[in-house]
Amino acid sequence: MRLSALLLAAGLATPGIALAYSEVEKAVAPVSTVSTLDESAALSVGLGDAAAVDCTPITLAVQFCGSALGWTSTTPASPEIDAAYRIDALHYAQYLIEDLDSDNGLTAQDMRHVVLDNIGLVSATTPELISVGPASLGVLTGDTVVYKARIKGMDVVFANSVFLQPKRVMQIMTFAVGAEYTAQQADYQAALLSNTKLAK
Numbered sequence: 001m002r003l004s005a006l007l008l009a010a011g012l013a014t015p016g017i018a019l020a021y022s023e024v025e026k027a028v029a030p031v032s033t034v035s036t037l038d039e040s041a042a043l044s045v046g047l048g049d050a051a052a053v054d055c056t057p058i059t060l061a062v063q064f065c066g067s068a069l070g071w072t073s074t075t076p077a078s079p080e081i082d083a084a085y086r087i088d089a090l091h092y093a094q095y096l097i098e099d100l101d102s103d104n105g106l107t108a109q110d111m112r113h114v115v116l117d118n119i120g121l122v123s124a125t126t127p128e129l130i131s132v133g134p135a136s137l138g139v140l141t142g143d144t145v146v147y148k149a150r151i152k153g154m155d156v157v158f159a160n161s162v163f164l165q166p167k168r169v170m171q172i173m174t175f176a177v178g179a180e181y182t183a184q185q186a187d188y189q190a191a192l193l194s195n196t197k198l199a200k
Helices: 003-028 107-123 185-195
Strands: 041-047 048-059 062-064 072-073 082-085 092-096 128-137 140-151 156-165 168-177 196-200
Touching: 062 092, 092 185, 107 140, 107 156, 107 196, 128 185, 156 185, 168 185, 185 196
Parallel strands: none
Antiparallel strands: 041 048, 048 062, 062 196, 072 082, 082 092, 092 168, 128 140, 140 156, 156 168
């Protein structure tokens, strides 16, 4: 892969970590105002045998259909973040969907390095890689990279599912204040993915 593609990926992935940093700070600060997306933007879609549910558009091609799960929309820390959510004072989620030409050789392993390098830069520490496992989003397959970093004296665990497409890279992640990747966070990550729908 050409260095320029990796540097571009690194530059685009950085805002995701900036949001995590910001949301972690919010998690230990007094609760601030939480904004929600305009209700008129909600979509109704059929999901298999389930009744129609409300879906919120993340981009033109991606929707989050998990409003009943308890996630509340929050204001993204930067314009590069497509959507940000929280479910309680310790657990957060975000979507970062980039137009990035993976046809030029960007691989899942490259993205793992970018993700870990960026959290290392933000935290000024070496992140701990916990695991890398398979992830699925509809017909797409990818990896979920689970890692831990210490940010402003707090342990934060990230579960970042990365999906590469020819002209798009999607990062769908949860992050939690804590020292371990808990079953609760794993459940939140799985639910986030299973309730993310791609346009047909």
